Amino acid sequence: MFKGWISSNIPAEGAGRRLAAGSLVNNFGNGAQLAAFPLFLVSVADFSAAQVGLALMIAGIVGIASSPAAGWLSDRMTPSRLLVLGGFAQGAVAILLFFVNTVLALCVLAGVARVLSQIVRVARLSIVAQVPDATRNVLRAQMNVYSNVGVAMGTAVSAAVIAVGSKDAYLAGFVLDSVTFVASALVQQGLPSQERSPRDKHAQPTASPWRTALKDRRYAAVTVLNGFLFFHQSVLFLGIPLWIASTNEIPKVLATVIFLMNMAITILLQVKFSEGMENLRTAAVAWRRSALAISLACVLVYVAARAHGDAVQILAVLSAALLFTFGELWHSSTEMEVSTRLVPEEQHGLYQGIFALGRDAAQTAGPFLAALFCVSLNPDGWLILTALYALFAVAAPYALNRMHEGPVANQPTAAESAL
Incomplete structure (x- = not known):
């Protein structure tokens, strides 16, 4: 093995x-x-x-x-x-x-x-x-x-x-x-990488990367949706530890256990979860599974916040962390797929840069939002997160499937032609 x-x-x-x-x-x-x-x-x-x-x-x-x-x-x-x-x-x-x-x-x-x-x-x-x-x-x-x-x-x-x-x-x-x-x-x-064609090398540079992003509404939508799904990282690695620190009923060392468990599982299963990721349809399925796992995890933390007794709370939090980890695995398996399928030919760099905005925005706003939902609004904040990710599980995969069926943006790439 x-x-x-x-x-x-x-x-x-x-x-x-x-x-x-x-x-x-x-x-x-x-x-x-x-x-x-x-x-x-x-x-x-x-x-x-x-x-x-x-x-x-x-x-x-x-x-x-x-x-x-x-x-x-x-x-x-x-x-x-x-x-x-x-x-x-x-x-x-x-x-x-x-x-x-x-x-x-x-x-x-x-x-x-x-x-x-x-x-x-x-x-x-x-x-x-x-x-x-x-x-x-x-x-x-x-x-x-x-x-x-x-x-x-x-x-x-x-x-x-x-x-x-x-x-x-x-x-x-x-x-x-x-x-x-x-x-x-x-x-x-x-390392080998795609060379620009002679015609493209003499082309005028793009006037504004931001303007390009705004023109491609489908890619902008994918960027925003992916950023929202990525926010679960802040909930897992900051929100839950802050919530544990704010309560006197759960051992503080549990935050370290969660971190180590997450790292071990992602290292062991990351490649396995990426197998079979072929197009936007399979990415939509993974998005739904990821959001449902995260939504259920938030329910378990809510249960832990309402429960009495160390054993029940610890079991609920560890189970939630496990679901967060599987949500992370499903999500990370999709990022390369959704960030490349709608990309015009010879603009992979620009579009990867635009796609990174969603992740980066989630990382920047994540600490504040995680503290807000997980501590300041505790325990009801966990129910709000549950509802948001449940809504994502319904709406976002539908949007991806529509993009899969629609025309590709600008020029088709070799990857898009495979659709």
């Missing part, structure tokens, strides 16, 4: 293996800085918590706004070349962040780091989007597995850096992050 899991999680082609390896190395560095970076800014660089929060919020907004432009740039250049250049630039910025000593410098460098992160992510997804239908979704799932493994390994390093707490230890974390960015770029250097 273990050998079968190993073989199913190793990409068949050399290019796919290099993408997976790049994801592993890149996310190892990201994981190493995930918790250490904000603590470094407060405890070593002597910024206040408010200054750090403001700088990171500004950087996040800049990153979101740059996503379509990053995709447009990926279309103007080859995605593989942009992926490598972005990785080298990330390595340089990672080191510079260690030396920031003013709020302005922190805002600028953190903003540049987020823009580069968007560029690398969109370029990588643009390459995956050009993979043939039969292997594209599985490859994305395999990359997600390696990303999760990388983050888990990096988090362990981050814990060690924080435990030591010295300036030299934090510097080692910054150097490690920089090295992993460069190593990831080197591993992925020379």
